[in-house]
Amino acid sequence: MSRSGxxxxxxxxxxxxxxxxxxxxxxxxxxxxxxLGGAISGFDAPDHPTxxxxxxxxxxxxxxxxxxxLTGTKPPLWRRLELASDMHLDELHGVIQIAFxxxxxxxxxxxxGAHPHDRDAERFLTPFDVEEGDxxxxxxxxxLDDVLVDVGDQLFYxxxxxxxxxxxxxxxxxxxxxxxAPRATCTAGRRPGPPEDCxxxxxxxxxxxANDPDHPHHSDxxxxxxxxxxxxxxxxxxxxxxxxxxxxxxxxxxxxAQSTALLPEPIADLVHSVRDTRVQxxxxxHLDAAxxxxxxxxxxxxxxxxxxxxxxxxxxxxxxxxxxxGAGYLPPAHVEATAAELGLxxxxxxxxxxxxxxxxxxxxxxxxxxxxxxxxxxxxLLVTARGRRLxxxxxxxWQHIAERALSGLGDCETQAxxxxxxxxxxxxxxxxxxxxxxxxxxxxxxQADGGPIMSGAATWETHALLRRVGGLVGxxxxxxxxPTPDGITFARAVLRACS
Numbered sequence: 001m002s003r004s005g006x007x008x009x010x011x012x013x014x015x016x017x018x019x020x021x022x023x024x025x026x027x028x029x030x031x032x033x034x035x036l037g038g039a040i041s042g043f044d045a046p047d048h049p050t051x052x053x054x055x056x057x058x059x060x061x062x063x064x065x066x067x068x069x070l071t072g073t074k075p076p077l078w079r080r081l082e083l084a085s086d087m088h089l090d091e092l093h094g095v096i097q098i099a100f101x102x103x104x105x106x107x108x109x110x111x112x113g114a115h116p117h118d119r120d121a122e123r124f125l126t127p128f129d130v131e132e133g134d135x136x137x138x139x140x141x142x143x144l145d146d147v148l149v150d151v152g153d154q155l156f157y158x159x160x161x162x163x164x165x166x167x168x169x170x171x172x173x174x175x176x177x178x179x180x181a182p183r184a185t186c187t188a189g190r191r192p193g194p195p196e197d198c199x200x201x202x203x204x205x206x207x208x209x210a211n212d213p214d215h216p217h218h219s220d221x222x223x224x225x226x227x228x229x230x231x232x233x234x235x236x237x238x239x240x241x242x243x244x245x246x247x248x249x250x251x252x253x254x255x256x257a258q259s260t261a262l263l264p265e266p267i268a269d270l271v272h273s274v275r276d277t278r279v280q281x282x283x284x285x286h287l288d289a290a291x292x293x294x295x296x297x298x299x300x301x302x303x304x305x306x307x308x309x310x311x312x313x314x315x316x317x318x319x320x321x322x323x324x325x326g327a328g329y330l331p332p333a334h335v336e337a338t339a340a341e342l343g344l345x346x347x348x349x350x351x352x353x354x355x356x357x358x359x360x361x362x363x364x365x366x367x368x369x370x371x372x373x374x375x376x377x378x379x380x381l382l383v384t385a386r387g388r389r390l391x392x393x394x395x396x397x398w399q400h401i402a403e404r405a406l407s408g409l410g411d412c413e414t415q416a417x418x419x420x421x422x423x424x425x426x427x428x429x430x431x432x433x434x435x436x437x438x439x440x441x442x443x444x445x446x447q448a449d450g451g452p453i454m455s456g457a458a459t460w461e462t463h464a465l466l467r468r469v470g471g472l473v474g475x476x477x478x479x480x481x482x483p484t485p486d487g488i489t490f491a492r493a494v495l496r497a498c499s
Contacts, residue, residue, distance in 0.1 A: 050136075053112035053122045054146040061086045063181060064144060065173040068096060068157075070194070071116060071166040072201040079189040079248075080172075085148075087183060088259035089124055089139035090272075095184045096157055096167060097277050098251045101193030101241030104277035106160035110139055112147045116156045116166040127272040140261040140268070163200040183255060186248045192240035203238075210235035256284030262293050264498040270418050270443075279442040283422065286435075290425035296496050298489070303394035306469045306486050307401065309342050309364055314373060314383050314391045321382040328376070329355040330365060338364070363464055371404050402493040405465055412445050416455065417462030418498070424471060424483040424491035431479045433459075466491070 062085045070077040079099040083092070089110045097104050107128060113121025124139040147155050148171040157167040194204040209221035225235050260268035267287070274280040304311070316322075316334065325331055330338070332353035338344065344360040355362040365381070368374040373387035383391070390397040406417050419439045423432045436455040445453045456463070466472045471487025474480040483491065 050120060050122055054142065055149050057143050058085055058145045061177050063175045063177045064148060064171055065175065065187075066148070067170050067172055068099065069168045069170070070100070071168060073191065073204070075191065077191040077193070080187045082181075082185045082187055083144060084177065084181070084183045085143070085145040085174075087144045088261055089142045089144070090261075091183070091255070091259055092144065092169075093139070093157070094255055094277065094281065095252060096159075096169075098255070099186050099189070099248055100167075102159060102277075103196055104275065104280075105196055106162070108157065108159045110142070111156045111158070113156065116158065116168070121156070127269065138261075140259050160196070163194075163197065163203070165194070165200070182253060184252045186245060186252065189243050189245070189248075192242050195238040195240055198238045204240065207235055207238045208240050211239045251278075251281075254281055254285060256281065256288045260284075263287065264292070264496065266414075266498045267292075267418060267422075267495060270415055273415070273444075274439060274442045275444065276442040279438055282435075283419070283439055286422050286426035286429070289427060290422060290492055290495065292425070292492060292496055296493060298395055298398050298493065300394050302486065302489065303398040306471075306490055307394060307397050309468055310368055310371075310373060310397065310401065311391060311394070312341060313338065313364060313368055314387050317374060317381055317383050319383070319388075321380040323380050324376070330361070330381070335361050360468075364468060367465065367468070370408055371401055398493065399497070402490070402497040405494045406462065406498070409461060412440070412453065413458055413461060415443065415445075416440055416453075416458035418495070420459045420462050420466070421491040421495050424466060424487050425495055427488055428482040432481060433478075 064083045064085050066081050066083060068079050068081060081095065081099060083095065087095075093108060093110075094104075096102070107126070109126065109129070110124045111118070111121040112124075123136060124142050125134055125136045126139060129136075130138065144155075147153070148169070151171055151173060153171045155169040157169060159165045159167065192208065195207060198204050198207050206221050206224060209215040209217045210225055212218060215221070222235055225233060260271050263271070271280060271284060271287070274283055316338065322330065322334055329335075335355055335358060336353045338361045339358055342364075344358065344364075355365070365374065368387075369376070372384055373390065375382055375384050386400070390400055406414050409417060416436055419436045420432060423429050423435045429435050433455050436459055437452070440453050440455060440458060445458075447453060463472070463476070466483075466487055467476065469486070469490055471484055471490050472481055473484055474482055
């Protein structure tokens with residue numbers, strides 16, 4: 001028996017299959033898709049290396065006019081976009097999400113091949129894929145002009161592998177680029193975008209008809225929804241997203257101007273861990289303002305001024321060290337001198353000659369120990385060899401502290417500290433504490449009892465460091481608290497040093 005029949009036999013089988021599908025309701029279709037998905041997932045991957053579809057990227061930056069079609073929609077659902085040719089695919093992901101009204105609530109993947117489900121396609125990985133052990137090229141390392149070169153070239157974008165939304169990105173035109181042009185603009189489109197979790201193309205068409213009183217099958221669609229999902233399910237709850245060109249372009253204008261490929265790896269990981277598209281866009285906009293890719297030079301005067309609390313304390317400890325109290329604290333005379341010299345008395349209303357009564361002095365000393373500048377030995381506080389070397393090298397001290405500012409923190413505290421530093425490095429926000437809280441929530445951090453993380457507690461160490469070096473002014477953890485110019489410079493140094 002041959003492996004496949006004649007074209008006539010194949011056509012007859014396809015006709016029978018289509019007839020069977022036509023008799024299924026929505027619930028039965030979902031069951032069939034689930035079974036097919038399970039079967040397909042068991043197929044073996046190609047036993048040969050996947051060829052790369054990428055080509056040499058352009059030396060110049062031009063404007064690509066592309067049309068993005070949602071596969072299987074009739075009439076076609078599409079958006080026309082004008083994009084910078086040097087846009088990375090992680091940027092394009094955000095553009096497509098906004099253009100179609102998606103909420104970035106599911107996984108996605110870009111691929112370059114003959115068609116969306118080409119087993120020999122080159123697939124570009126997301127950070128989630130890497131966590132799962134997949135090997136290949138990350139999407140934030142691939143530019144549009146790597147995969148789209150000639151008019152007619154196509155790139156595929158899959159979103160929500162359950163509902164199965166396949167998008168085809170086709171290059172329509174290549175034009176000279178104005179330096180002032182936005183990174184992405186939507187110029188045209190057709191039909192409203194599908195709602196999330198509506199069940200794929202069939203569900204979209206059903207809910208679109210149910211929400212459009214002028215649709216010829218409006219009444220039938222509403223009756224079908226009531227039959228399949230129950231009379232208590234409102235079609236309006238899954239209404240399509242209206243195609244609003246002005247709204248789309250307003251949101252596209254808020255997208256960041258750079259790919260996460262240009263960021264230090266821990267910061268890129270932080271960005272990708274933010275699940276809400278709009279919160280991620282807000283964070284990336286602050287990263288753009290932070291200008292971490294600009295030259296980072298620090299002068300001696302700035303380093304001396306900002307780090308004076310540390311250098312003064314090292315000088316106070318001196319070559320002979322300080323004998324600590326029996327409880328391991330600085331003696332009262334040294335506490336009083338430190339508080340008076342560094343202006344730390346205003347932060348505490350009690351006695352000012354005990355470390356346990358004056359947290360600002362205690363935390364400065366503990367921070368210097370954590371940074372490897374001081375150490376305890378046999379009841380004495382001593383300057384380390386590194387501390388002696390850096391005491392007369394302000395720029396070296398600056399780099400040393402920047403590199404260790406986030407060390408020794410838990411995962412949540414590290415990410416919270418980075419978010420706070422990003423807000424400071426960007427020049428401040430309306431509310432730094434709210435930025436941290438919003439972003440931590442979007443990442444998924446929560447208390448053991450399921451309650452929200454307190455942003456003030458999560459950023460305590462980083463916030464204390466910024467206050468210590470004069471990086472923040474205004475009442476702590478209040479809306480009016482804002483960064484100083486030195487704080488902006490220092491925060492950028494810490495973020496650049498992340499590794």
